[in-house]
Amino acid sequence: MAPIKKILPSGKKDASFFEQVYAVVALIPFGRVTSYGAIAKFLGTKMSARMVGWALNNAHHLPHVPAHRVVNRNGQLSGKAHFDTPQQMQELLEKEGVVVHNDCIVNFTTVFWDPSKELAIE
DNA sequence: AGGCTGACATCGC
């Protein structure tokens, strides 16, 4: 498994699926985005991409989880509606230098941040 | 205790 567990806050002996998601999302560099599937795959459960979204749903009410940096495989701001305001997600992304047009990230492949690649697991 | 739901992704037809 990924060393993400090490990144988890000390005290948590068992890393829940969400906590791992929080950790990965929190590690997303400024001006970069990732996809649910990428996180899911990084965690080893690519089929559980839905769970990633569910995790972010919990993460949404958390303080330091940049959920706006997480989009679907299509680069579309699927979860914008779950923010305080639907436009907030795009605003945040644009402030980070990410160009968003029509709820879709422009040059998605360029700003895409692959955890399994950047974090270099194993 | 059992079943539905959920910010997705992928395979199948």
Added chain:
DNA sequence: CGCGATGCCAGCC
């Protein structure tokens, strides 16, 4: 090439 159905895990009713 487009739409439909399935899978996954955990939380909530």
